[in-house]
Amino acid sequence: MFAKSLSLSLMASELRVMFTRRRTWAMLFAIAMIPILLAIAVYLSSDRLAPGEGPPFLDRVTQNGLFTGFTAMLLALPLFLPLTISVVAGDTIAGEAGLGTLRYLLIAPVNRARLLVVKYLGTLVFALAGTFTLMAAGAMIGAILFPVGPVTLLSGDVIQIPEALGRMALVALYTTISMMGMLALGLFISTLTTIPVGAMTGVLIASGVSQILDNLPQLSWLHEWLFTHYWLDFADILRQPMELSSFGDNLLLQLGYVAVFGSLAYGRFTTKDILS
Amino acid sequence: MSEKGQWAIETNGLTKAFGDQKAVHGISLAVPRGSVFGFLGPNGSGKTTTIRMLLGLAEATDGEIKLLDHQIPKELQVALPKVGALVEGPAFYPYMSGRNNLIRIDSADRFSDPSTRKARVDAALERVGLSNAAKKKVHAYSLGMKQRLGLANALLKPRELLVLDEPTNGLDPQGTREVRNLIRSLAAEGITIFLSSHLLTEIEQLCDHVAVMSAGKILAQGSLAELRSHGQTRLILRVDKIDEAVDILKTQGIGKIKFSKENMIAPVAEDIDVAKINEVLVKKKIKVSEIRLEHPSLEEYFVDLTGEGFEVVR
Structure with a gap:
């Protein structure tokens, strides 16, 4: 009965479909390659890097392998992570519509609102898998190539390895939350078309535009409303005590996006004629 | 329920x-x-x-x-x-x-x-x-x-x-x-x-x-x-002496006969007794090489309804 009302069957099935696709695994593999390539590049040229040179944290990677994940996250956030997210989010409804499977799901029957929720949660699981893959691959390759020890935080405090691993998980979680707004936007765009590539491109462009706007000081009034605004603030997790205000602001903003674009997706999808 | x-x-x-x-x-x-x-x-x-x-x-x-x-x-x-x-x-x-x-x-x-x-x-x-x-x-x-x-x-x-x-x-x-x-x-x-x-x-x-x-x-x-039942049942007939056959058919209440090559085609009632007509013809020394009923096909009816060719109409 419980499984019925929560439609766990459909959720499980959604995840099975997602993780049956080779594309999903290819994207997770590519995400894992980011810290790996980064670590190898740093390893091969370690002595030529002065402190403060290159992206933030990069100089620390050689001193402590556990920094690999954080550095890779910084590199992946502007483009690569949003790219994979937009593929998954843009595919939600448009992908099913393009294949024609959407009509068979709906006459199975699946309530349309339920399908939207399941699709959204599915993309959220992918985001979680992606961010954790990145951090885990970072920790592993870092441990292989570089010395590992207690981690010196940005605030100068030192934490032990288990706590450092906990902070890594928190960063992955923070980044997943950061993606919630974009995923909701993707879900909405995906209800507008039957061509998944169109929806994916739309979501990716939105993330690019948002990041550009966030870099224009003239538009500073707008910045805190952009869904990409808090993306890089995960660094606050690397302070002692943890700076949680950006965490809260980010969560609030992302939930706002989820509410707005979730409603738009609901309004659009529940009244849409499925003609594909 | x-x-x-x-x-x-x-x-x-x-x-x-x-x-x-x-x-x-x-x-x-x-x-x-x-x-x-x-x-x-x-x-x-x-x-x-x-x-x-x-x-x-x-x-x-x-x-x-x-x-x-x-x-x-x-x-x-x-x-x-x-x-x-x-x-x-x-x-x-x-x-x-x-x-x-x-x-x-x-x-x-x-x-x-x-x-x-x-x-x-x-x-x-x-x-x-x-x-x-x-x-x-x-x-x-x-x-x-x-x-x-x-x-x-x-x-x-x-x-x-x-x-x-x-x-x-x-x-x-x-x-x-x-x-x-x-x-x-x-x-x-x-x-x-x-x-x-x-x-x-x-x-x-x-x-x-x-x-x-x-x-x-x-x-x-x-x-x-x-x-x-919207369509018309037809009698198809092929005989040697056509004019005589037409007259005989008239006595059986079958008129409006059309000709197509050697065949005579006449609209008839659905429950007509073909064997009896055949018997009458043969008794009058008419050689019948073909006699059969053609029931209306749905196809004709549908072509009547939708026009020729089932093409895309718009």
Whole structure:
């Protein structure tokens, strides 16, 4: 009965479909390659890097392998992570519509609102898998190539390895939350078309535009409303005590996006004629 | 559960407009329970649009729909589990096996029992002859195999109604026969079958009721016998002495004789006694080399209704 009302069957099935696709695994593999390539590049040229040179944290990677994940996250956030997210989010409804499977799901029957929720949660699981893959691959390759020890935080405090691993998980979680707004936007765009590539491109462009706007000081009034605004603030997790205000602001903003674009997706999808 | 009504599908003034164009223009269908109902019409006549509205995929611009006595779209979630459907061709995830595709769709239906899922999926695959290809990925399937998988999907649960949109599309002659036999056996179980097709022969072979649709409107509807009776039965006769034969036929009440090559063709009553006419002719020393009745074909009637050629009319 419980499984019925929560439609766990459909959720499980959604995840099975997602993780049956080779594309999903290819994207997770590519995400894992980011810290790996980064670590190898740093390893091969370690002595030529002065402190403060290159992206933030990069100089620390050689001193402590556990920094690999954080550095890779910084590199992946502007483009690569949003790219994979937009593929998954843009595919939600448009992908099913393009294949024609959407009509068979709906006459199975699946309530349309339920399908939207399941699709959204599915993309959220992918985001979680992606961010954790990145951090885990970072920790592993870092441990292989570089010395590992207690981690010196940005605030100068030192934490032990288990706590450092906990902070890594928190960063992955923070980044997943950061993606919630974009995923909701993707879900909405995906209800507008039957061509998944169109929806994916739309979501990716939105993330690019948002990041550009966030870099224009003239538009500073707008910045805190952009869904990409808090993306890089995960660094606050690397302070002692943890700076949680950006965490809260980010969560609030992302939930706002989820509410707005979730409603738009609901309004659009529940009244849409499925003609594909 | 309340008493089942007479109709499996009932629509009243059902209309679907896309912009100015009315794809479906005020149609009133009445599909009797237990019938095999043929929904015949040329391509683009609005058959699939009608089916989409019946199944709640598209919203009607106007009119009412009752599906198994449930109001559509209001009671869609109650009605649909009792309906199996194949709509505008099969559609599956190409990167998943046929079996997993069916499991996926069955999982989506929260009214279906997970504990019997695998058994039901296997039984459906068996029924359409796909057991051996169940583990193959769908992208390796031929169109005919996909069509069968689509039928298996419609048969995942015991249904009261099957809505089949062009179920033999893409099948080879052997597959077509098998699917037709399958439809007959399902009908024999008492399942109402709503079969859309642009093929008259298919409808004639399978259905006992039919509705003819063209350009968004229903032109005729009723049992096959009723529609057949619209046509004229004809007597075809070939004899050696034509003039004499004409006179004799007149005494039997047969006039309006036309000639086509050596044949005489005359409109007659459906229950005319051909043997007796033959006897009369022979007694008068007329050599009859051919005498037979030609019953009206549905084809002529439909061509009368929809115009020549079943072309796309708009």
